[in-house]
Amino acid sequence: MPISLDRLDRVLNPSAVAVVGDKRASGYMWLNSLKTFEGNLYSVQVDPREVKGIEALGVPNFASLTEIPEPIDYVVCAVPRKIAPIIVRDCIAAGVGGVTLFTSGFAETGEDEGVALQEEIGALAREGDLALIGPNCMGLHNPRLGVRFHRDQPHGQTGDVGFISQSGTHGMHFSLVGATRGVVCSALISFGNGIVLEAADYLDYMAADAGTRIIAMYIEGARDGRRFVRSLRAAAARKPVVIWKGGQTRAGSTAARSHTAALATDQAVWEAIVRQAGALSVESLDEMIDVVHALQRTKPGRGRRVALMAMTGGQSVALADAFARAGWEVPRFAESTYAQLGEFFNVIGGSYQNPLDMAGTIMTDRAALDRLLDLMADDPNVDAVAMEVSATFAAQRWERDPEELAALIRSLQRFRERSDKPFVTALHPSYVEAAALKARDALQEAGLPVFPSFERAANALGKSAALRPSLNPGGAG
C-alpha cells in the first residue's frame, strides 16, 4: 500500500519531533539544528556518555521511542545501519508518522549487507505504513515550524518554494544560499536512496500542497521512470517546476543498430522529458536559485523584446550582448518614445537607442528615472525591462546619502506597480562588494529581483518568462 499524501503532510508539519542517536562527536547536530522547532522536541539515546550532554541542551531524553509520552510525528534516526531496523520497528510500534534515516551504508555501497538491510527496512516501513524518508539523506526542512537539519537554515519564516533533492548537500545549499536571495522553502525534502517514498511521491505532494507555489528539484535518476514522468507532467501543469538533473553521464547505446539509439543519451532524454512536461531545466545550484528568484519576483512573460537600461556605453554593449545571447531581441523603441526622450535625455556622454545609456540623465535629475521607466512601461515595442544598478558608481553616494538608494528603490517599486512587464535588475560588477551586498539586500527586501551579473539576469528572466503565463506565480505578487 502506498504511503498517503496526508501521512506525508503530518510528517512535514509536525507537532512533536524525536531525534534517535544524536552524538557529541557530531556536535549534537540534529538537536542543535532543531532548537528552533516550535513544537516538542525529544531525544532517544541509550549511551549514558551521551545522555548527559543531551540533557544539558534541555532536551528530554528517553531510552526508546515507545516511552515518549505523546505521539511523535517525525523522527530523525542517526544510528548505525545495523540498529536501523530496530528503530524502524520502534517507529511503527509507537505510531510515528514518518522517519528520516540519516544513516547511510545501504544499497549505495553496492555490498550485500547494505542491500539486504535496505530491503529489510523498506519492507518493514511499507508493511507498517511508515513514511520512511531516505536512507542516506538529510530529511526535512520546514522554516515556518523551525524544522531544520543545519543550524544556519532559516526559521520563523514562511516560504513558498517546495524543494525536492536526491542529495542532502544540494538541499542544504539550496536553503542556505537561497535564503541570501530571498528564496525560502515552504518545505524541503532530501530523500537520498528513496526506497519507500521517491521523487514522484514528493512531486505529487508538492503539487497538492497549498503552501507551495513553485517546485524546485535536484534529481539524478528515477526508480520508476514512467511514473516519474506522469507525476512531473501533472505537477508542471499546476505549478512552475524547475529541475536540475545531476550526473548526465550515460552515453547513447554503443551497441545500437540505429541512429536513434546511438543518439538517445541520458541528457537528451532528460531534456526531452523536462520540455515535454512544461518544466524548466537548469544546470547548477546558482541557476536554480536564479530562476526561482525570477519566478517569485517578475511578472508573467509577454514576449522576447527587452528594453535595457545601463549606466555607461561599455555596459550598454555588454548588457545588450548578454541578453541577445540568452535569446532576447533588443528592439528599437517606438517613434513616440524617441520623441519624448529627445525632450529631456542628456546625450552628452549618453545615448538612447536601446540600451539607454542613462547615467548622465538620471544622476543629475532624480525625477528623470521615473520618466524613463514610464516610457519603457508604455512603449509597445517593449515586453520586458532590465536595468543595471551600478555599485561602482553609486557606493560613495549611497554611503553619503542613504536616501539616494531608497529613492532608487521607490522608483523601481513604482514602475513595478504600474507596469505588467517583467522587470529585473543586475548589480554588476562591483569591486565595492560590501556596498553591493547592501544594495542587493535592500532591493530584495523591497521585493525586487536582483542578479549578480548581466548574464545571470538575462538567463533567469528568459527561462522564467518562457513559462506559461497561467503558471507564473510572480503575476500575483
Added chain:
Amino acid sequence: MSDSATEAGTDRVAEIFAAARDAGRQLLSEVEAKAALGAAGVPVTPTRLAAGAAEAVAIAGELGYPVVLKVVSDTITHKSDIGGVELHLDDAAAVEAAYGRIRAAAEAAAGAEAFGGVSVQPMAAPGAEVIMGMTQDPQFGPVLMFGLGGVLVEVLKDVAFRVVPLEPHDAAEMIREIQAFPVLEGYRGAPPADLAALEAILLALSEFAEAHPEVQELDLNPILARHDGATAVDARIVLTPA
C-alpha cells in the same frame, strides 16, 4: 484509421514480427519493416522482394517506373557502401542490368550466401530528408527522435526527443525544436515541407511504439518531406531479444 483497421494493422504487424522471430532474426528486412510500418499507418514507399531478375522486372512494371533496387541480405548492413543500391531505373532493361550488378557486388563483398535477392520500390518524389526513430530508454521506455536526415545525423546531432506517448503539441514542438528547422520552412526558394504530414507520422510512431513493446529500435531514414505529404523511403526495425 478506424478501430477495425487498427486491429487488422496490429495483427499484420504481429505476423511480420513472428515470422522474423521464427527465422531467428531480430533485425527485420527493409521489406518487412516497411510492411509493418505501412500496416500501422506510416506512409512508406511500397516495397517488394524479388528473388530473380525476371521477378524484379515484373514487380517494377506493376509499381511503375522509375524504380529503385536494393540488395536484400541478412549480413550486409551498409547497402550503398558495397554497391547494393541502384536508383533511377527507368525501364525493364535497366532493372535487369542493375539486378546483375547488385548480385555480383554482394557476392564479391560478402559471398554467395549473403545475397537474398533485391527489394524493388518506386523512386519517391524528391523532398527534404528527415529522420524519425524510436528506441527503448532503460528508465523511461520508448522515446521518439526527429531530426534532419542523411548520413551526417550522428555527427551533427541536430535532433529532438520526446517520450511516448506523444500529444499532438509534442509532435509539433519537436519538429520546430531542431536547429535546421528553417530548412523545412522553405529555404532558398524550396517549397515548405508538409509539417502536418510529419506530425501525423510522429503520432503514428508513438502509437506503434505503445502497441508493440517488442520493438527495440527503429529508424526511418530518410523520410522525404515534400510540400504535399511525406514518405519513408528506408526503414529499419530491430526487435528486442527473444
